[in-house]
Amino acid sequence: MNRQSALRNAEVFMFDPAAERMPREALAGLQFQRLKNTLEHAYANVPHYQRAFAAAGVKPESLSSLADIVRFPFTLKTDLRDNYPFGMFALPRQQLTRLHASSGTTGRPTVVGYTSGDLDRWANLMARSLGCAGAVPGDVVHNAYGYGLFTGGLGAHYGAERLGCTVVPMSGGGTERQVSLLNDFGANVLCATPSYALNIAEVAESAGVDLRRSPLRYGVFGAEPWSEALRQDLEARLGIKAVDIYGLSEIMGPGVACECHVAQSGLHGWEDHFLFEIIDPETLAPKRFGEAGELVITTLTKEALPMIRYRTRDITRLDDTPCRCGRTHLRIMRVTGRDDDMLIIRGVNVYPSQVEAVLVGFPGLSPHYQIVLTRAGALDAMTVEVELAPGAPDDEQSRARKGTEVRHHIKSLIGVTCDIDVKRQGEVPRSQGKAVRVKDERKARS
Structure with a gap:
């Protein structure tokens, strides 16, 4: 099977429940093959990676095990800005189906792109994440993530549709109407940032609407760090289980990892599509498993924008102890903050x-x-x-x-x-x- 076919066939593993419970040895073997494909794809098609690999003295064939990933250079947000707008893409812009971008409030925006295959995989991973969080086909999903260039709204939208849910595409703002439609449509799942969910809860209380008595069961909250104390407050105010979801546009968007509603103890990182590392943000040396540090992610199935060892700046730790839900993918413990925050x-x-x-x-x-x-x-x-x-x-x-x-x-x-x-x-x-x-x-x- 050639490299492009291997990337395109990745969706076979996407929405198969067995993929979430793969034996660790089989998962590592799948990661290694996909990592080799990704390194070859990036090196052959992205001048930035050709230069960065040469400076580090490596080529794709330098990889002989997963552990060899530490020999490869990091990718930074500034690399995307320096190659603005399309210089980091591994395929011509004409082959891309969609573009997203950051706000660019501190300089040039970061631009990310997707092929139709990337979008299909993203929808499948978001469907997997929402199912992990407790959503089931037929649920009404009230989506209060922002739509537009921000990846949150469309990511949650297409994932919920892929799962077989009914989506209410509210986006952010108009909080009084959000409360009315949550109640009138009988939403089962609320997707929002945790801070905006708090605003919704407060407006509902002021309007005399008790969402705890509604069909609402789960909240899928992400896009910003939040504390365990805020989780407990949201659960008490909304009568739900509040579940953490993680992602970032440079890697895919939301759906890179998600908590299970069973344990609510760390986010299952989807290792069949991403390779996770923890480094010391000062020395850049790898940290031992279980130690806190900066999360680094390599994409394994991206076509348009492969990312090699992307420094997220998010501070967390990894846990591979068995989870009560039965999923075998490691867990990213709650992000406590960003190194640059x-x-x-x-x-x-x-x-x-x-x-x-x-x-x-x-x-x-x-x-x-x-x-x-x-x-x-x-x-x-x-x-x-x-x-x-x-x-x-x-x-x-x-x-x-x-x-x-x-x-x-x-x-x-x-x-x-x-x-x-x-x-x-x-x-x-x-x-x-x-x-x-x-x-x-x-x-x-x-």
Whole structure:
């Protein structure tokens, strides 16, 4: 079987339940063959990889085992920007069926492309992920991920259709209408960012709509790091099981990995289509299995945009202990944050998700917050804007006491000293998609 046929025949393994329970030895053999095909495909068709492989002193035939992947160079987000728009594609643009792109708010956007085969595999992997999360054919899937150049909305949409579900393509925004249609259409599954799901829950409560009494059973939440505390809050407010899903546009989009609704303990990474590594983000050395570090992913079946050792900047660890659901694919434990999102405040390393874990469920506070960064002289300073829960005393003295309590709690649990700005209900911005948790005012004030 030639390389192109091997890539195209990958969908045979896509939506077969047996593929999720392959013996580890068979899975490793499949990965090795697909990795060889991918290295050959990238090297033959992408000038960037020809140059990068030459600089590292390797060729596709340098691979004699899966462990040899460490000899190959990393791919960075800047590589996609430097080769904007189509320089990283392994096929001519005319052979692509769809393009997606990042917002490009910090420079050139990153552009990703798909062949019809890539889109078919993506739909199958998303169907697999939604099934893993608890969805079944015939369910009503309310899709509140954003549609457009962002991969979340269309990824979830086609995956749910492939599974045999009825899709409500809401996208983000119009939260009052979201609540009405969730209730009126009897949605069984909600797909959204966790921060927007929280907004939906709050608007439903304000409107007197108890979604806990609706047919809603599962929430499939991703596109941003979120804490276990927020999971528990969403489950209590919506009456669901809240399941984490993972993906990124450079690799495919959503559906690279997903938690099972049985264990809700780490995301099954679909190893028949992706090779996962953990490295030290500083030294770039491989980490031992089970150790925390930066997640690196190599695609195994992509035609248009093969990615070799892509540095995700997401901090996590891998776990291959047996899962109660019976799936054999390793688990990516909950992403605690991104290496490039880490804040250093007066010598203390802080991730926004750590702050969230402290605030969600704190007595007298709603789960909405924002971190504001400023500079005081030569030092960075952090202010956490929090919001009072409905019914909490909002006089000046009560707010000052609450601020003192929160400041002490963050200091004792995270080790960072910060200011707390206690706001009244509704004063912290609500998410309509991906939440903006950090507002950086340092350059504006310098």
